[in-house]
Amino acid sequence: MxxxxxxxxxxxxxxxxxxxxxxxxxxxxxxxxxxxxxxxxxxxxxxxxxxxxxxxxxxxxxxxxxxxxxxxxxxxxxxxxxxxxxxxxxxxxxxxxxxxxxxxxxxxxxxxxxxxxxxxxxxxxxxxxxxxxxxxxxxxxxxxxxxxxxxxxxxxxxxxxxxxxxxxxxxxxxxxxxxAATPLSAILTGLQQGFALSEIVTQPIFGDFGGQGWEWIANWLFLGGLVLWYKGIITWHVPAAVLMTTIAAATPFYLFNGDLYLAPQQHIFAGGTMLAAFFIATDPTSGCSSDRGKIIFGAGVAILTVLIRNFGSYPDAIAFAVLLMNMAAPMIDRLTIPQPYGKKPQDPHHG
Structure with a gap:
């Protein structure tokens, strides 16, 4: 019973x-x-x-x-x-x-x-x-x-x-x-003046991983982002994609020429990467809806950021990377949102 x-x-x-x-x-x-x-x-x-x-x-x-x-x-x-x-x-x-x-x-x-x-x-x-x-x-x-x-x-x-x-x-x-300049601005200016990255980072504004003060701000942003994830405000897809893709995209450049391109940890801790990963790229309105779409969106933000920082004229490219991916978000969602359960795939020959 x-x-x-x-x-x-x-x-x-x-x-x-x-x-x-x-x-x-x-x-x-x-x-x-x-x-x-x-x-x-x-x-x-x-x-x-x-x-x-x-x-x-x-x-x-x-x-x-x-x-x-x-x-x-x-x-x-x-x-x-x-x-x-x-x-x-x-x-x-x-x-x-x-x-x-x-x-x-x-x-x-x-x-x-x-x-x-x-x-x-x-x-x-x-x-x-x-x-x-x-x-x-x-x-x-x-x-x-x-x-x-x-x-x-x-x-x-x-x-x-x-x-x-x-x-x-x-x-x-x-x-x-x-x-003083920000760490990323100091790096861009120093490289334009012909200095090697190993010489530029000897300035007092630089710390162990990024910039003095900036490293701790990034750490607190990371912890704040974890709170948002724990409370279900955001999911793990965008932050993980941004941080892991930043490291993956920056590493080959750094290994190729460490005196010309930033190390992965400098990309993470010297600019707005952590802020973008947890608080900006996770915006549900201007970002993607599907889990796969969020990963693609975050990876795109990271890749564009690394490329603009390495080859562009702006020290921190977070704003431009996010806005470019905002334009791509509708198409990413169109290609990644799964079909509703029970709906048959549309026959391309019958419109």
Whole structure:
């Protein structure tokens, strides 16, 4: 004799995860890396966060009014905050104020709402904004501070000094002496000047695997990404494809000429690879839907990144690699999404 099971009535369907809950977990996963960024590069990231977030919500509100959409659901789903946050982690903490404003205009207005709003955009909004300001303001994007404590000449700039630099464009005396390039920018510049990679990486801004400070930011992004995977926000396919393909694509170049091409670990820890692997290329709207498609998408991002870094004129190619793969995502899905169960394959001779 069997006991009756106490079950609820049909339908037995899992509850759908809300956009707000997804975005909340993404924000929480970004907190450790953001704190590491704050520790190594100072208060500038907080100023940029305020500028980008304020601009993002202002443009979001304006577009919703213009499109006659309800305000509350879209202003509270945290998607604009995530776009601004990802954008800020890609730009210089001492970038001029208009960088964040222009970047968010293209991210929210052009990349998001001109395509129909959340869920309809074919390009990752944060990467659209980042790509635009990379092209429009290359000098502003190349100016960074060296990691905290790296040089005696690097003081902890106060809030007033940073505000003057960001809003007035007039750094105080002595600040010019403490600016530095990112590790990838230093490598590109050094190679263009004829130095060998083994000579370039002796600069103090470089660490064991990538750049001083950048390595720890990448580590915290990795741990934050694992949290997203554990919570079911993302799957393993894109991050694994991005990281493993980056190593596989970079290794032959490095073995061929280690003084000309970056080592695999430098590709992983010196730029935005970790951020792209877990937080950008995993975007469900602008990426792929099928598991095979996600692997192809992630591998494509990695291969394009390595090729542009090795042969292009931009130090970190993550934005361009992601946007190029965004264009390919619909075709990848078309070729990789399995047929529904029970559906017979279509006869090509009978249309």
């Amino acid at each position: 069997t006991e009756a099971l106490n079950t609820r009535g049909a339908p037995h369907l899992p509850s759908r995860i809300s956009v707000q809950r997804v975005m909340r977990w993404v924000c929480l996963a970004l907190v450790p890396a953001t704190l590491a960024h704050l520790y190594y590069f100072g208060l500038g990231i907080l100023i940029q966060m305020i500028l980008a977030t304020g601009s993002a919500y202002l443009f979001e509100w304006w577009c919703l009014r213009w499109r006659q959409q309800p305000l509350r659901p879209f202003l509270t789903d945290l998607s604009a905050l995530v776009t601004a946050w990802l954008f800020v982690l890609c730009i210089s903490p001492v970038a001029p104020w208009y960088v964040a404003v222009v970047g968010m205009f293209f991210a929210i207005v052009v990349a998001k709402h001109l395509y129909g709003g959340l869920g309809n955009n074919i390009f990752n909004p944060a990467m659209v904004g980042f790509a635009v300001i990379l092209i429009a303001f290359p000098q502003a994007m190349s100016l960074w501070l060296p990691p905290s404590g790296l040089m005696e000449a690097n003081p902890s700039l106060g809030l007033g000094e940073l505000m003057s630099w960001i809003f007035m464009g007039a750094p105080t005396a002595g600040i010019d002496a403490v600016t």
